[in-house]
Amino acid sequence: MVQKRKYSAILIGSALIVQIITACSASPANTASTGTPAATGTSGNKADAAPTGEKITLRVMDWADSEKPYREKFIKDFEAKYPNIKIEYTLMSVDQFQNTITTAIKSGDAPDLFPIPGNMSLSMAVKGEWYQPLDAYLDDAFKNQFIDGVFVEGSTVLNGKVYSIPALSSVPSTLVYYNKQLFRDAGLNPDNPPKTYTEFREAAKKITEAGKGKAYGIIEGGKQIGRWKLAAMDWSALGGSGLNQQSPISLATHDANYDSKAVVDVMNLFKGMKDDGSFHPKTMSISAPEARALFGEGQAGFILQGEWSIGVWKRDNPNLDFGVMMPPVPDDGQKGYLPKSTIGAWIGMSKTSKHPKEAALYLKEYFSKEYQSVLVKAGDRFSILKDVNESSSEIPQFKQYYDIVQKSSRLIPNPQIRNPELTSVYGNYKDVQPGVGDILQGVVSGAIKDPTAPLKQYSDLVNKSLDTAIAKAKSEGAKVDKNDFVFSNWSPDKNYTEQDYKSIK
Structure with missing residues (x-):
C-alpha cells in the first residue's frame, strides 16, 4: 500500500x-x-x-x-x-x-x-x-x-x-499468508499452520510436490531488495538478533551482528527452500505486487506481505481461501519478538x-x-x-493480522527520540552495499552458496560506517555518542515506553 x-x-x-x-x-x-x-x-x-x-x-x-x-x-x-x-x-x-x-x-x-x-x-x-x-x-x-x-x-x-x-x-509487514486450499491439497491442516523453521520448510515442499508445476510452496517479489531485507531482519529478531529498522546495530549485542546465528539461520531456511525447489520459478524476476497477484491466483502456498494485501485479494480474488500466520521461529524456540518501530x-x-x-x-x-x-x-x-481502526475494521483476516501483531511484536526504542541530535549521525551515515537484503536475495537466486562470509563483511562495514558517521557528526558540533544506540533497559519481550526513555541511564 x-x-x-x-x-x-x-x-x-x-x-x-x-x-x-x-x-x-x-x-x-x-x-x-x-x-x-x-x-x-x-x-x-x-x-x-x-x-x-x-x-x-x-x-x-x-x-x-x-x-x-x-x-x-x-x-x-x-x-x-x-x-x-x-x-x-x-x-x-x-x-x-x-x-x-x-x-x-x-x-x-x-x-x-x-x-x-x-x-x-x-x-x-x-x-x-x-x-x-x-x-x-x-x-x-x-x-x-x-x-x-x-x-x-x-x-x-x-x-x-x-x-x-x-x-x-x-506494524510489522513480514507476517505470512497461506493458501488454505493448497494446504488441503498437500495433506496439511489449514487450522494448524507451521510454527518452526523445519515445519515451514516441509510444508512448502509438500505444497510444491502436490502442485505438480501449477503451484509452489512460496513466492516473493524477488526484485525488491527491501522485502528481502525486512524478512532477514524481522525473522531473525524472533531468533534473538535484536536487529531492527531504527538502528544500524543490534539492540541485543550493541553492534552490527548481521552474521549472528539468528540471521544465518534465516538465510539457511530460505536456502533450504530454494534447494527444495519450493520457490515459485518467477520469484526472482517479479515485484512484490506481481508476487501478490500470483499468490491470489493460487500459484503459491506462502507469501510474506503486510496487511495491505488483504484488501487487494478481497477485491481481486474474492474466492481465495487464505489465512494469516505468525512467521515461523527457530526449531530451538522463540528468543525475541518482531520489532515494531515508532x-x-x-x-x-x-x-x-x-x-x-x-x-x-x-x-x-x-x-x-x-x-x-x-x-x-x-x-x-x-x-x-x-478511533478509525476500531470503528472501521470489518474483514476477518484484517482483524486476525492485527491480533497476531499484538501477540508477536513489541515496540522498540528509537535512538533519535532519545537524542534528536542523532539526526546528524543519520545524515552522515553511508549505507553499506551489498546489504543484508542483497545477500538474502543472492542466497535465494543461487548466486551465494554460503551467506556467512558476506554477512561478516557486511557487519564489519556497518560498524565502521556508523563510527565514521558519529565522528563526522561530532566534528560538526553534534553531541552524540555510540552509547546513544545502546538501551540498557530494553527487554525484547516488552514494549519500550515513554517512561523507559526517561529512566534510561
Missing part, C-alpha cells in the same frame, strides 16, 4: 515503511461509498479554504499500489470538489520510486507531494533540501486528529518543525513546490476520517487517525 505502505524513519529503512514500504487495498463494495472527504482545517489555517483562481496542476507521486482504486476515487472526488485543482498522480514500485525521485529532485522537477524513500532518513532528506515544513499550512485542529506518536522529534519532526506525515500505523515519516511537501496551499489541502482531505475509514474497511491499512 502506500504502505502500502508500508511503510521507519532511519538510515537503514524507514518505515515505513516501510511500513513502507508498502501498499494496500480495499473492497469493491467500499469503492463506491468513498464519497467526498470533507476538509478539516480550522482556526485561520492557511489551507482552510479551497484555493480559487487560475487552474493549477498538483503533482503527487508514491508507491501505494494496493490503494490504487481508492486513490482514483479520492482524486476524482477531490477534483470535483476543487475544480481549479488538477491532480497528476504517478504510481510506481518502491524501487522505481527511489531512482526516479532522486533524479527528479536533482533536475529541479520534483512533484509537489512525495514520500521519503525507504533507504533514506528524514534528516537526510531535509538536509538535502527535499522538503519544506508543513506547520504554516496544517494547524493544531488537523494534527489533533492523529493518535499519539505521529508527530515526534527525530521521526516526523525536526527541530520542532513537522516535515512529514506517516502513511499508516506501524511511526515514521512518509509523505512530505517538496521544498520547491509552487502550490503549497493546494498541496496542504490535498493532505487534509487525504487524512480525513472519511477517506481513511474507506482504507481500513477495505483492508488496506491500520490508520493513524484516532
